[in-house]
Amino acid sequence: MNYNKKTVKDVEVSGKKVLLRCDFNVPQDKATGAITSDKRIVAALPTIQYLLENGAAVIACSHLGKPKGERKMELSLAPVAKRLGELLQKPVTFAADTVGPDAKAKAAALKPGEIMLLENTRFEAGETKNDPALAKELASMAELYVSDAFGSVHRAHASTVGVADYLPAVSGLLVARELEVMGKALDDPKRPFVAVLGGAKVSDKINVINNLLSKADAIIIGGGMAYTFAKAQGGSIGQSLLEADKQDYALEMIAKAKDKGVKFLLPVDTLAAKEFSPDAQPVVVDTMAIPDDMQGLDIGPKSVQLFCDAVKGAGTIVWNGPMGVFEFDAFAGGTRAMAQAMAESGAVTIVGGGDSAAAVEQLGFADKITHISTGGGASLEFLEGKELPGVACLQDK
Known part of the structure; x- marks a missing residue:
């Protein structure tokens, strides 16, 4: 493209x-x-x-x-x-x-x-x-x-x-600005290039992870989709989100990252609760041992530290998808910490549309991010390396 x-x-x-x-x-x-x-x-x-x-x-x-x-x-x-x-x-x-x-x-x-x-x-x-x-x-x-x-x-x-x-x-x-900033991040990024991916479903991000494995130096996985990776590796995830049919794919991605020498970071601890509600009481548990009657709703403090350390020395950071249920204040900490770490990193920072853009704006870090994409679906397909028909039809320089 x-x-x-x-x-x-x-x-x-x-x-x-x-x-x-x-x-x-x-x-x-x-x-x-x-x-x-x-x-x-x-x-x-x-x-x-x-x-x-x-x-x-x-x-x-x-x-x-x-x-x-x-x-x-x-x-x-x-x-x-x-x-x-x-x-x-x-x-x-x-x-x-x-x-x-x-x-x-x-x-x-x-x-x-x-x-x-x-x-x-x-x-x-x-x-x-x-x-x-x-x-x-x-x-x-x-x-x-x-x-x-x-x-x-x-x-x-x-x-x-x-x-x-x-x-x-x-x-x-x-x-033009979207193409310049996002195109450069994918084709010629300032390194290390770190991709932070969150959101609910692995299926939404399959092609993104696949494409970024050949470009990024590190990939950080948070949000609901992290529990499919935990379950695939033999963890107990309680009532947490799970795409059972994507477990083989999760293992394949972990193996592919290892082969390519790409750091692949998953949450080590989780903020879990007994119900999905803004008033739910958060409990910190091991991501691989979430109690049967609980569900993971955000990354835990050790994961926050691990992920923030990984973005500290980055040259380019691309972020798509929140780390937890950031609409609930008790479970917005992971997303907030990520936004802050990006804002303070000194890296070229790109937030790809949708929920992550909303989170960065709500949390007050928008003015410290290099570029917030205006297209949710378009920025996702951009990260997947797909040809965008509305760009392909424009005249080349």
Whole structure:
């Protein structure tokens, strides 16, 4: 996969109509429809401002939720257009459709330095099928395509991939930063390169571990998936999470790490409790001997020490997935310690989307991390070494 792609800064944008794919899939209050976090809108501003200041007319588009090809007005992008206008401090024209007469008329009338937003791309049945007819209609409104929705580049949809068949395609500043930082971490990391992997399931991280075994100097395993590794090695894990069908795979990974000389660290102790609840009383137990009536909910103090020591001298650290049930304060200690150790490490630190990004932000370490990825699924597939269709379709430098 070539990560060295042309960006908006490598092409002439002045006087051009630009179709800009953003990630405006924002969380909303179910009752009122109010946007509860505008982080994704804010993340798109540098690219939008660059285009507007350099004389482009911007036709922004995005999906929101999963309307499955139907017009579900609770998933309209109208509130996003309003918030975007407030942030830009300039009017944002909103089209009542995606490629219909309203969108076409407003796009035709759009002047350099002006911006409009199309209605939810997923209101069109052809979007998720990467329908060439829809891609052609979208492309017909513009002269250049800019991809800035990193959270969607792992999906081959009409607005993320299809339009690149009809328009010159380059990356926005957000996608360029993701490719630069994450691409370099995987292809040419400052060593030692330490990968910290957590989360509930081994199955979610199989391909990531496999890919990183040929790149990392050390791999740290925490979260619910650690118990499958413990069980595979003959441990008693009580009521802890277990993917019984992944035990052979766990042993295979341990053996592969040994063959390749990669340090493979697993929790030695665990914070366990009798029930899965924020009020549960944590007890420190050996990870290989969790009582039958208990379940592991976080890494224990010895594991915290072991893992933090391993990241101290690192040159590059990539983290994906929490160490425990960080939503419960009593079981957030492992994740908090990891975030702090990364923040203080002096290494190039990358947090890959989803729960780990939320944890780092909630715990107040976000400003001390080199890069927090904006795409959960996309950053995971990036770490797996998969080709991302929404990146592959962009022009190479």
